[in-house]
Amino acid sequence: MFDHMMSRRTLIKSGAAAAAAGMLAGCNNDAQAPTGSAGSSKPTATDGDAVELQIFAANSLEKAMPKVQELFTDETGTTFADTQFRGSGDLVEQMTAGAQVDVLITASAGTMDDAEDGELVDPDTRVDMFVNDLVIVAAQDSDITIDSLEDIVNIDGNIAIGEPGAVPAGKYANQSLASVGLYSDDSGANGVYDASIADRVNQANSVGTAAQYVSSGECVIGFVYTSDVYRYDGLKVVYTVPAEAHSAIVYPGAVATTSKNPDVAQDFITFCMENEDALAIWSQYGFELAK
Numbered sequence: 001m002f003d004h005m006m007s008r009r010t011l012i013k014s015g016a017a018a019a020a021a022g023m024l025a026g027c028n029n030d031a032q033a034p035t036g037s038a039g040s041s042k043p044t045a046t047d048g049d050a051v052e053l054q055i056f057a058a059n060s061l062e063k064a065m066p067k068v069q070e071l072f073t074d075e076t077g078t079t080f081a082d083t084q085f086r087g088s089g090d091l092v093e094q095m096t097a098g099a100q101v102d103v104l105i106t107a108s109a110g111t112m113d114d115a116e117d118g119e120l121v122d123p124d125t126r127v128d129m130f131v132n133d134l135v136i137v138a139a140q141d142s143d144i145t146i147d148s149l150e151d152i153v154n155i156d157g158n159i160a161i162g163e164p165g166a167v168p169a170g171k172y173a174n175q176s177l178a179s180v181g182l183y184s185d186d187s188g189a190n191g192v193y194d195a196s197i198a199d200r201v202n203q204a205n206s207v208g209t210a211a212q213y214v215s216s217g218e219c220v221i222g223f224v225y226t227s228d229v230y231r232y233d234g235l236k237v238v239y240t241v242p243a244e245a246h247s248a249i250v251y252p253g254a255v256a257t258t259s260k261n262p263d264v265a266q267d268f269i270t271f272c273m274e275n276e277d278a279l280a281i282w283s284q285y286g287f288e289l290a291k
Contacts, residue, residue: 051264054081054100056091058107058251059206063231064285068278072271078264087206089166095120101256102265108168112252121254125266128290129273130251133226134172136239137214146239149180153196157220160213162204164189169207173223175246227286250290
């Protein structure tokens with residue numbers, strides 16, 4: 001299932017950009033001289049007043065995102081505050097409570113809709129960035145086999161599923177279970193589990209926690225994204241959930257209305273989707289660019 005993944009590419013620092021920055025600094029004795037060319041489409045930072053971005057990103061981006069941020073820092077000088085990786089619903093709640101944010105990336109269109117409805121992001125900057133697959137994982141040494149969603153009824157042990165109010169992967173999982181009569185709400189948000197699995201579902205506060213439940217042995221299977229298999233050791237995919245069983249898994253990104261540097265925030269989103277080395281990193285961790 002991973003044949004579509006791109007091979008890992010060497011992360012190349014932009015020596016040309018650094019050289020250009022040095023030349024400009026040498027032409028101006030002012031300590032505040034810009035480090036990038038005037039009129040450049042790339043974001044620039046000024047000495048002593050470098051731009052720092054605060055990113056709120058879906059938990060499943062936790063491993064790939066810092067590597068892409070490092071590339072962006074190398075190329076532009078822009079740095080990043082302590083990036084928050086949480087369930088998408090939790091991120092929106094934090095923003096509603098007043099958190100200052102530059103970029104929001106969620107793991108579902110619905111949570112970004114909530115952010116847009118709450119005027120937390122600029123709708124004109126919203127773009128679908130990535131797509132992912134929903135899979136069922138088990139421990140690497142497990143002999144569990146699953147040929148259909150109905151098979152989980154016969155699995156002996158607990159099932160890790162994200163809490164659907166905060167974790168889009170949990171909502172997608174519930175939608176999939178509803179498609180075979182194991183959850184009572186087709187939306188995946190407000191139903192109950194069939195009696196055959198109800199007492200075996202362990203709800204997790206993030207998709208990463210669901211993966212950890214399986215890798216630690218607390219649960220024998222779990223619903224996570226393909227990308228989570230790259231994030232945690234000791235996991236293997238035992239079933240890929242059919243795409244038609246749940247809503248499309250899309251990661252929208254947008255510039256937050258509280259951003260103090262909206263132009264640089266927008267440039268970072270564009271960088272994530274267009275820079276060749278950044279794209280190689282996303283692919284390495286199981287993400288595909290949204291069409």
